Amino acid sequence: MxxxxxxxxxxxxxxxxxxxxxxxxxxxxxxxxxxxxxxxxxxxxxxxxxxTVEDALCVARRLALENAASTLGFWDTADYAGREVADIYLASIARLSDGSLDSYVSVKPPALRFDPSLAIELAAAAAASGVRLHCDSHGIEVADRSNAMLQAMLTRVGAGCVGTTLPGRWARSVADADWAVANGLNVRVVKGQWPDPGDPQRDMGKGFLDVIDRLAGRARHIAVATHDLPLASEAIRRIRATGTSYELELLFGMPLQPLRRWAADHQVKTRIYVPFGKGFxxxxxxxxxxxxxxxxxxxxxxxxxx
Structure with missing residues (x-):
């Protein structure tokens, strides 16, 4: 590669x-x-x-009828330039600006080439439209560049309107949790797809809960993003004990009903991440x-x- x-x-x-x-x-x-x-x-x-954005919005509207919030996440391919990706994010922001959906836009910093000018442009549009932005997680080797892009966004939008994603799979995520709290960011906690070369055998479930414990009682908002029901249940139990704002976030296309039934039974807000784009x-x-x-x-x- x-x-x-x-x-x-x-x-x-x-x-x-x-x-x-x-x-x-x-x-x-x-x-x-x-x-x-x-x-x-x-x-x-x-x-x-x-x-397309319109395809994803159709899904988001259907989910809203089922009392689920949503996330719109454009999945690019290597053929896209950073400017093209930014324009699709801007279109997503514009389509959510009427406030009719409880939804936000998730962005991929590598797809934007970590360009601070594009990050600031997106943040300005989001602030003007009242739409929240969130950065997906990618390889650990680009984590610092993703954080730098988030810092650029914070120059144009309030901290509560921006979020980051922390994988339990990475040892560094506990320290990154402190950074997220200090900057007032919303945080999505995931197990993680990219390994940590410094700790490749790290227990993802334990790491996930370590990050949850670091955030609980301190973070602005936590999205518990896993389809592992026992893990989600334990994470939410720990967060609830501290009174921190939280929700369960799931990926559209994966099995949803067992977790959604559990969430409904336990009065847990559910948000569904809807991926769209040529990465379809x-x-x-x-x-x-x-x-x-x-x-x-x-x-x-x-x-x-x-």
């Missing part, structure tokens, strides 16, 4: 196979996924965020790999027409 890819690629790293059997199963899933990929955009539309196709493959039942339903629809 060349330097440009290391710095600007926003796709998650490939997972490490643990056994030949797991590798064979993954290969089979990949072949099945690729064989029905042409059907995904048509048949799996209810499960994915789509290509890689996302579709990932959704199929994570949802074997969806793969079967698409194949059945192809065979039966129902």
């Amino acid at each position: 060349n330097v440009k890819q290391q710095v600007f690629d926003t796709a998650p790293p490939p997972s490490t196979e643990q056994s030949p059997w797991q590798g064979w199963k993954r290969g089979l899933r990949d072949r099945l996924s690729a064989s029905i990929l042409p059907l995904v955009e048509h048949a799996a539309r209810p499960y994915l965020g789509g290509d 196709i890689p996302n579709a493959l990932n959704v199929l790999r994570q949802n074997p039942g969806l793969m079967w339903r698409i194949a059945k629809r192809r065979l039966t027409g129902r």
Whole structure:
């Protein structure tokens, strides 16, 4: 991988196979996924965020009818320049500016080339429109550059209108939690897709809760972003004990109903991250790999027409 890819690629790293059997199963899933990929955009539309801001807004409106808030996150590809990505974020901000949806815009600093001028432009537009911005997490090697971009945003927008994402997978996230608290940022806590080279065997669940404990009672707002129900439940129990504002944030396209039922039963606000854009196709493959039942339903629809 060349330097440009290391710095600007926003796709998650490939997972490490643990056994030949797991590798064979993954290969089979990949072949099945690729064989029905042409059907995904048509048949799996209810499960994915789509290509455009308008597609994502349709999903967000449907979620709002189900009492769920949303996040709009553009997923780019390597073909996009930073200016093009910024324009899509600006369009997302504009479409949310009427306040009809409880939604915010999630941005990918590498897709913006960590450009402070683009960051300031987005922050100014968000401040004028009353729309919240949030930075996704990427590789640990670009974490400092992402934080610098957030600092640039803070020159144009109040701290409560900007957020950062902290992976439990990284040892540095506990210190980054202190930085987020000091800057008054909203914080999304995730397990993390990118490993920490300094601690590659770090327990993600324990790391997740370590970050939660560092933030609870101190942070402006915490989004508990995991589909691991026992972990989410424990994190929220700890946050509730401190009185800190919080919500459960889930990824659209992943299994949602068990967590949403639990959240409703426990009066927990739920927000759904809706990814959209030309990264839709890689996302579709990932959704199929994570949802074997969806793969079967698409194949059945192809065979039966129902």
